[in-house]
Amino acid sequence: MAAKRGYVRPLDLKRGRVDMNHGAGGRAAMQLIDEVFVRAFDNEFLRQGNDGASLPVPPELLQGGRLVMACDGHVVSPLFFAGGDLGCLAVHGTVNDVAMLGARPLWLAASFILEEGFALADLKRLVDSMAAAAREAGVAVVTGDTKVVEQGKGDGCFIATTGVGVVARGVDVGGANARPGDVLLLSGPIGEHGVAVLSTRESLEFETEVRSDTAALHGLVATMLAAAPAGAVHVLRDPTRGGLGTTLNEIARQSGVGMLIEEATIPVQPQVEAACELLGLDVLYIANEGKLVAAVAPEAGAAVLAAMRAHPCGAQAAQIGRVVADEHRFVQMDTRFGGRRIVDWLSGEPLPRIC
Amino acid sequence: MKYVDEFRDGTLARGLAARIAAEVQPGHRYQFMEFCGGHTHAISRYGIAELLPPAVRMIHGPGCPVCVLPIGRIDQAIGVALDRGAIVCTYGDTMRVPASRSLSLTQAKAQGGDIRMVYSAADALKVARAQPGREVVFFAIGFETTTPPTALVIRQAAQERLANFSVLCCHVLTPSAITYILESPEVRRYGAVPIDGFVGPAHVSIVIGSRPYEHFAAVYRKPVVIAGFEPLDVMQAVLMLVRQVNEGRAEAENQFLRAVTREGNLAAQRVVQQVFEVRECFEWRGLGEVPFSALKIRSEYAGFDAERRFGLVYAPVPDHKQCECGAILRGVKRPTDCKLFGNVCTPENPVGSCMVSSEGACAAHYAYGRFRDAREGREAA
Amino acid sequence: MRKAISIALTPDVALGDYVIVHVGHAIGTLDAEEAAATLALFAELAASGAAAGGGVA
Numbered sequence: 001m002a003a004k005r006g007y008v009r010p011l012d013l014k015r016g017r018v019d020m021n022h023g024a025g026g027r028a029a030m031q032l033i034d035e036v037f038v039r040a041f042d043n044e045f046l047r048q049g050n051d052g053a054s055l056p057v058p059p060e061l062l063q064g065g066r067l068v069m070a071c072d073g074h075v076v077s078p079l080f081f082a083g084g085d086l087g088c089l090a091v092h093g094t095v096n097d098v099a100m101l102g103a104r105p106l107w108l109a110a111s112f113i114l115e116e117g118f119a120l121a122d123l124k125r126l127v128d129s130m131a132a133a134a135r136e137a138g139v140a141v142v143t144g145d146t147k148v149v150e151q152g153k154g155d156g157c158f159i160a161t162t163g164v165g166v167v168a169r170g171v172d173v174g175g176a177n178a179r180p181g182d183v184l185l186l187s188g189p190i191g192e193h194g195v196a197v198l199s200t201r202e203s204l205e206f207e208t209e210v211r212s213d214t215a216a217l218h219g220l221v222a223t224m225l226a227a228a229p230a231g232a233v234h235v236l237r238d239p240t241r242g243g244l245g246t247t248l249n250e251i252a253r254q255s256g257v258g259m260l261i262e263e264a265t266i267p268v269q270p271q272v273e274a275a276c277e278l279l280g281l282d283v284l285y286i287a288n289e290g291k292l293v294a295a296v297a298p299e300a301g302a303a304v305l306a307a308m309r310a311h312p313c314g315a316q317a318a319q320i321g322r323v324v325a326d327e328h329r330f331v332q333m334d335t336r337f338g339g340r341r342i343v344d345w346l347s348g349e350p351l352p353r354i355c
Numbered sequence: 356m357k358y359v360d361e362f363r364d365g366t367l368a369r370g371l372a373a374r375i376a377a378e379v380q381p382g383h384r385y386q387f388m389e390f391c392g393g394h395t396h397a398i399s400r401y402g403i404a405e406l407l408p409p410a411v412r413m414i415h416g417p418g419c420p421v422c423v424l425p426i427g428r429i430d431q432a433i434g435v436a437l438d439r440g441a442i443v444c445t446y447g448d449t450m451r452v453p454a455s456r457s458l459s460l461t462q463a464k465a466q467g468g469d470i471r472m473v474y475s476a477a478d479a480l481k482v483a484r485a486q487p488g489r490e491v492v493f494f495a496i497g498f499e500t501t502t503p504p505t506a507l508v509i510r511q512a513a514q515e516r517l518a519n520f521s522v523l524c525c526h527v528l529t530p531s532a533i534t535y536i537l538e539s540p541e542v543r544r545y546g547a548v549p550i551d552g553f554v555g556p557a558h559v560s561i562v563i564g565s566r567p568y569e570h571f572a573a574v575y576r577k578p579v580v581i582a583g584f585e586p587l588d589v590m591q592a593v594l595m596l597v598r599q600v601n602e603g604r605a606e607a608e609n610q611f612l613r614a615v616t617r618e619g620n621l622a623a624q625r626v627v628q629q630v631f632e633v634r635e636c637f638e639w640r641g642l643g644e645v646p647f648s649a650l651k652i653r654s655e656y657a658g659f660d661a662e663r664r665f666g667l668v669y670a671p672v673p674d675h676k677q678c679e680c681g682a683i684l685r686g687v688k689r690p691t692d693c694k695l696f697g698n699v700c701t702p703e704n705p706v707g708s709c710m711v712s713s714e715g716a717c718a719a720h721y722a723y724g725r726f727r728d729a730r731e732g733r734e735a736a
Numbered sequence: 737m738r739k740a741i742s743i744a745l746t747p748d749v750a751l752g753d754y755v756i757v758h759v760g761h762a763i764g765t766l767d768a769e770e771a772a773a774t775l776a777l778f779a780e781l782a783a784s785g786a787a788a789g790g791g792v793a
Contacts, residue, residue, distance in 0.1 A: 206737055206738065206739035207737060207738040207739070208737040208738075209737070210737075264365075270356070271737055273356065274356060274737050275737055277356065277359065278737070278739060278757070279474075282400075328725075328726070328729050330725070330726045330729070332726055334402075335365075335400070335401050335402050336363065336365055337363055337364075337365050337368050337401040337402065337403075337406075337586050338365045338368045338369055338372075338401075338402070338405075338406055339368075339401050339402020339403050339404070339405040339406050339586075340402040340405050340726070341399060341400060341401070341402045341723040341724070342722070342723055342724070342725060342726045344702075344721065344722040344723070344725075357754070358754055358766060358771055361775055362775075362778075364778075366782070367778045367779065367782040368782075369782070369785075369786070370781065370782020370783060370784075370785040370786045371778065371781055371782050371785055372785065373782075373785030373786055373788055374781045374782065374784060374785030374788065375785070376785075377785060377788040446759070474759065474760055475742075475759045475760030475761065476759070476760075477742065477760060478760075497759075500758050500759075500763060501758070501759055503745050503761070503763070504742075504745075504758075504759055504760065504761045507742070507744050507745070507761075558756070558758055558763065561756060561763050561764035562763060562764075583774075587778055588774075591774075591777070591778060591781065594781065610774075612767070612770040612773070612774060613766050613767045613768075613770035613771040613773075613774055614756055614764050614765075614766055614767070614770075615764075620745060620746070620763060620764055622745055622746065622747055623745045623763065626744075626745070
């Protein structure tokens with residue numbers, strides 16, 4: 001009996017592993033792309049099967065808007081953690097970078113560096129998660145690339161994403177726009193992502209119910225921009241690595257201003273506080289993946305805050321302080337205790353204290 | 356959080372601050388030294404200096420074990436990793452201290468050294484069990500609080516007859532540090548220590564008890580108040596010290612009654628006695644050679660002593676000529692008195708030990724208190 | 737949240753006791769009565785301080 005023409009044995013997604021052939025650009029590579037990536041991301045651009053995507057001009061651009069592009073590498077370990085995984089983290093991270101410029105995110109490109117031996121089941125899980133996150137966020141993964149490195153030269157899977165979005169005419173949001181008098185608004189409790197990931201690190205083993213807060217924030221951003229008069233939202237930034245403390249310092253430096261925040265107004269979950277207390281970590285420097293901080297013109301502060309609280313991603317939004325004039329660009333904080341300290345840049349990695 | 360939040364209450368803080376302000380005698384200055392990393396951190400993090408009246412000044416003493424760890428000892432740890440291929444395990448802050456050849460443990464790791472951060476001494480033991488073919492060295496630093504856990508792992512390693520585990524012991528003793536400060540050159544030169552009293556360490560006192568401090572109060576006529584590590588504890592201790600000074604008393608008092616007893620933790624003291632003995636001499640960074648101030652491993656446990664196992668020799672390395680860490684650790688200079696502070700010497704690029712750990716006087720001031728310098732500068736102008 | 741710690745240095749500790757933890761070990765137990773006494777003392781001192789009308793300079 002003649003073998004059926006054109007039959008290709010499907011990938012063993014349950015027990016198979018990535019091998020060097022999958023990165024070689026030949027049939028095996030094509031199969032991986034078709035059966036894992038294209039199948040999950042499934043859109044008109046990918047279906048064309050080209051190495052790049054040919055994209056239409058978004059309407060805002062025709063009306064005098066601008067293009068926005070952002071790029072992120074994702075190397076978190078472990079790949080799967082309470083509340084998320086590397087896949088959805090990659091989507092949220094880049095969608096958020098684009099959104100922080102006041103833009104509507106449209107398309108993503110994703111590059112995968114896979115380590116030889118990486119389980120296909122894990123890859124499928126990550127890619128499916130990415131696809132779900134992208135669909136939920138209303139963006140399409142329109143092009144991508146896959147490479148395989150030898151065993152030992154990669155941590156299982158690294159993902160790099162580039163995002164493209166469009167910002168409407170008249171919207172100018174950027175780190176250098178903070179002005180003395182602006183109110184500082186934070187969209188919700190801090191420290192969740194960092195604590196969730198830390199709790200899985202072997203050496204720090206602890207049980208906690210804290211889940212990563214990874215989320216796409218462009219919907220929240222759109223609501224905020226709509227609630228304020230044009231130009232009232234000056235700065236938007238998501239406090240990822242380095243936490244809120246680092247992000248506030250970045251903005252202060254870029255804008256040439258100082259800040260005064262009140263510790264008592266910063267929302268933190270009791271479980272996150274307990275974890276930081278036990279490990280000797282300062283929650284101000286712990287990563288967040290589903291929060292943003294905004295500097296807004298004072299007259300628009302109340303309206304923007306109300307809009308944030310009405311949105312699922314901003315239910316616990318709070319005003320945490322103000323931008324002030326300060327040649328030293330210090331971020332100062334009035335502590336719950338009643339004293340004052342500065343919240344400095346993070347030095348090196350946040351290491352648990354011993355004394 | 357129970358037993359934590361109540362001790363950080365802002366309303367009580369204001370009341371206590373008012374109480375201290377009311378009892379400070381007009382025209383008098385009070386200078387108190389604390390030498391517990393936890394206290395340095397609490398004072399900075401909660402902004403306690405802002406709450407105390409200007410007449411009361413807090414001086415950060417040598418209570419940060421990372422800060423008093425000499426360069427030569429870090430060189431030993433790096434050497435054992437890079438030159439002898441051992442896995443070196445240590446607590447977090449130690450990794451950042453810059454040693455010879457501009458290398459810190461973090462940088463030695465980037466150069467290929469197998470150096471791992473651990474949260475407890477027991478983790479180092481786990482590594483040794485998991486890697487029987489490799490030498491594992493636990494770089495043990497700290498005052499009397501971290502010493503008992505190290506003693507426990509050495510005892511455990513002996514029981515399990517582990518053949519690949521050893522400890523590079525740099526544990527130091529608190530009473531010796533206090534004595535050294537009280538007998539410092541400034542005393543000989545000026546006949547007086549510019550310190551009116553001491554805030555005794557929190558965790559250390561849980562282990563050693565309040566008894567060892569009675570000696571200082573009696574012999575050197577300086578009040579000592581052992582304080583808990585929450586900010587309200589520190590403030591109450593300051594009040595108790597102010598009262599002692601006003602009343603001309605010099606006693607060892609215990610504010611941390613909920614955790615510190617006169618005798619301390621006898622179980623912990625026993626295990627330390629079993630495994631360690633006092634070294635005749637040990638160099639402290641910034642203070643020089645201090646007699647009977649540190650511990651070494653007893654000969655019964657020689658097999659777990661990294662110094663003996665690897666034939667390590669201690670070579671002292673001098674600090675940068677303009678580094679004022681020594682004077683700062685002894686409480687006679689402030690971070691801002693050092694020419695290197697904030698320009699050459701910063702947390703990213705620490706030159707001296709006081710800048711390395713967040714509990715070092717310079718690091719604490721840089722991270723939490725620089726705004727005060729700016730403000731004072733403006734007011735003086 | 738939960739974390740496993742060693743009680744080798746506090747052998748007499750009982751379930752429900754509060755302990756002070758350092759580098760993964762319990763180094764001492766908290767005396768609940770003394771804690772309450774300390775808090776009461778804070779409150780007393782704070783009240784008398786506020787009454788003395790002292791503001792922080």
